[in-house]
Amino acid sequence: MPELPEVQTVLEGFIEAVGSTRITALDCYYPGTVILDPELESSVFPAQIQGHRRLGKYMTISLKGGHSLVVHLRMTGKLVYNPSPDEPLKHERARFSLENGAVVHFIDIRTFGKIILCKSSNLERYLPNLGAEPLEPCYTAAYLQKQLSSRKAPIKNALLDQSVVAGLGNIYVCELLYRAKIHPETPSNQVNLRSLQRIVKETRQVLAEAIAVGGTSVSDFRSIDDKTGSFQNFLRVYQKTECPRGHKIANVKLAGRSSFYCPVCQHP
DNA sequence: CAATGATCCTGTCCGC
DNA sequence: TGCGGACAGGATCATT
Incomplete structure (x- = not known):
């Protein structure tokens, strides 16, 4: 089950895989996997990644243009980088398309995982109260x-x-x-x-x-x-x-x- | 506020 | 061989 070290591994991999290529689309294949902030601007994509941060088991990724992604893998969620896109895979619940033609599949057997796309200024609404980060000094x-x-x-x-x-x-x-x-x-x-x-x-x-x-x-x-x-x-x-x-x-x-x-x- | 239990969901494994 | 049931468990919600 993805916990802090696994989330960290996946997030770093995602950031490295996407690099400076712009994300051109986020598609959802299972109802409820992708959650869109009601206050989203119309033109989110294409968007380049600006920054990223792990908060507990949550991944947050800020995009240029004032939007952010929140990804939670829950129990069976996976991000899979694929340089040559295919038809949706088994258990593929969502997908990021990239400007260089590659895709990142969001595979999640048990469907509990979530991808939230929101205005960066609304980010906190989509995150619960989280306690101390165990690798930071506040955890004593x-x-x-x-x-x-x-x-x-x-x-x-x-x-x-x-x-x-x-x-x-x-x-x-x-x-x-x-x-x-x-x-x-x-x-x-x-x-x-x-x-x-x-x-x-x-x-x-x-x-x-x-x-x-x-x-x-x-x-x-x-x-x-x-x-x-x-x-x-x-x-x-x-x-x-x-x-x-x-x-x-x-x-x-x-x-x-x-x-x-x-x-x-x-x-x- | 603290604690507990149900809920969401599907693949896998076990016993009969 | 097949089938029902238990199990895996992160987060959220309702209830006590």
Whole structure:
């Protein structure tokens, strides 16, 4: 599932693939995949990319001319660069056409992904409240302590809440909690400052390692050039049966998601 | 405000 | 071989 490292990989790939070529069209093949801002100007395309930014699991791409794109892959969304266009592919929900004749397919089996095209001045309307960026200085143990002090839900649920930390999903939360040696069911407001410091440190570490290898390709995640990431080879608990120290991995449902952890290494 | 559960959706896998 | 059901899960919405 695309989380921060995968979104970062896809966004960088998209920006590099499109380069300075202008986008000439955005077509939608599945109702609801492309959302158009009611205040859009009539002449959006052709438009050159001006800048880009990842916000949590959201990609934002600003276009010259005052418009912006927001892309969210949700669970199965993919951007696929194709220098020679074809008829719409299976599961192709939308498509960017480029002035040089290439296209970028938006493939999304489960159709939850979204592409929003809006006036740049309206961008914030299309983004939810996002918490701290985990790779930026604002993400600290003190910040987490403040966020979590009123919460009793398991720490794993809190870390999946995008309004607390932006960009983490099931895989990386499982992994960072293992590295931080924290049991996923620990009530959020009972995680002490020392443990929160480990959480912050391991969050940064695991995300940086994953970004460095192009993300995690479980199920069918691919970069825009159809390359697999390789962080799946470094997972320690997610979908594992044994932790690196040889203990049996447990799996409990938290917030409706499989939560892999080591009962020996991870403590409340 | 916090927490929970249903919802969206389709491919895959399991058991019978 | 085929079929029903569970499962995968990010975000949003309604409900408690």
